[in-house]
Amino acid sequence: MSTTRTATFAAIGVLSLAGCGDAQQTVDQNNETLQAVSSFSILTDMVEEIAGEHVEVYNLVPVGQDPHEYEALPDDSKAMADADIFFYNGLNLEGGEHGWAARMADAVELDADHRVEAAEGVEPMYLSEGLTDSVNPHAFLDPNVGMIMADNIAEGLSEADPDNAAAYEQNLDDYLAELSQLDAQYQQEIGDLAEERRVLVTSERAFQYVAERYDLREGYIWSVDTDDVGTPDQIISAIDFVNTYEPPALFVESNVTPAPMETVAEDTGVEIYATVYSDELAPEGEPGDTYLGFLEENLTRISEGLQQ
Numbered sequence: 001m002s003t004t005r006t007a008t009f010a011a012i013g014v015l016s017l018a019g020c021g022d023a024q025q026t027v028d029q030n031n032e033t034l035q036a037v038s039s040f041s042i043l044t045d046m047v048e049e050i051a052g053e054h055v056e057v058y059n060l061v062p063v064g065q066d067p068h069e070y071e072a073l074p075d076d077s078k079a080m081a082d083a084d085i086f087f088y089n090g091l092n093l094e095g096g097e098h099g100w101a102a103r104m105a106d107a108v109e110l111d112a113d114h115r116v117e118a119a120e121g122v123e124p125m126y127l128s129e130g131l132t133d134s135v136n137p138h139a140f141l142d143p144n145v146g147m148i149m150a151d152n153i154a155e156g157l158s159e160a161d162p163d164n165a166a167a168y169e170q171n172l173d174d175y176l177a178e179l180s181q182l183d184a185q186y187q188q189e190i191g192d193l194a195e196e197r198r199v200l201v202t203s204e205r206a207f208q209y210v211a212e213r214y215d216l217r218e219g220y221i222w223s224v225d226t227d228d229v230g231t232p233d234q235i236i237s238a239i240d241f242v243n244t245y246e247p248p249a250l251f252v253e254s255n256v257t258p259a260p261m262e263t264v265a266e267d268t269g270v271e272i273y274a275t276v277y278s279d280e281l282a283p284e285g286e287p288g289d290t291y292l293g294f295l296e297e298n299l300t301r302i303s304e305g306l307q308q
């Protein structure tokens with residue numbers, strides 16, 4: 001999956017080298033390029049894939065930091081001030097209507113129609129039943145949700161930059177085909193597991209949408225990273241879950257402290273099989289450093305871990 005991206009970058013490299021002799025043309029082209037800002041690494045990669053070479057995309061929350069809570073840097077505010085279009089996940093990922101991302105867009109008085117909520121139209125799931133303010137933001141872990149987000153991204157780009165709408169549509173079609181292929185892989189690999197092995201335990205409750213879509217029983221230590229994480233009560237209840245449903249393996253996310261899951265592993269004798277990704281891509285150059293790669297890596301690690 002990452003080869004496509006490398007090939008695209010290589011092609012852009014060749015084009016800009018070829019354009020070196022004509023500085024004026026390069027400057028003009030740069031001025032015409034749509035300036036986009038995107039809130040976190042997963043979404044930024046999706047925007048880049050659908051935008052292709054027509055858009056410059058500035059990423060806010062870097063890999064290694066938490067998109068639930070984020071403090072903007074001066075460069076971020078500057079990028080926001082220059083942005084033609086701003087992409088954010090929504091579903092409360094960035095703290096909701098009054099969260100950090102909305103405040104940044106408000107601070108530069110960005111028009112509402114220049115803000116694209118990627119998860120618009122996604123059926124929300126809730127961390128606490130009946131509590132509508134407890135929406136779980138992690139819908140993007142499900143490739144089917146990725147398709148809705150990709151549609152919204154392409155629509156936002158086409159509205160902001162109608163001249164390149166055909167290119168965005170084409171990129172969208174290619175991207176949707178890859179996501180649909182991934183969905184089929186999820187169905188097959190998870191569906192192939194014996195029912196008693198279809199138990200997924202992670203630290204944060206980030207896999208709720210995936211569990212519902214592909215019929216996994218879901219265990220976790222805490223419900224969302226912004227709450228208390230790894231309290232003794234939470235650990236005890238995760239240990240109970242593991243003892244009751246006996247998953248073949250446990251998983252820990254790349255962006256959380258592993259200590260609470262290590263306690264669960266020691267107490268139950270069930271080992272941590274691998275790291276999975278919830279709120280961020282893998283570091284650049286590693287498998288999982290694109291959204292498609294992220295989905296694929298999670299599936300591979302989960303299905304291998306639950307098979308053993």
Ligand SMILES: [Zn+2]
Nearest residue numbers: 204206225279
């Ligand atoms: Zn999260």
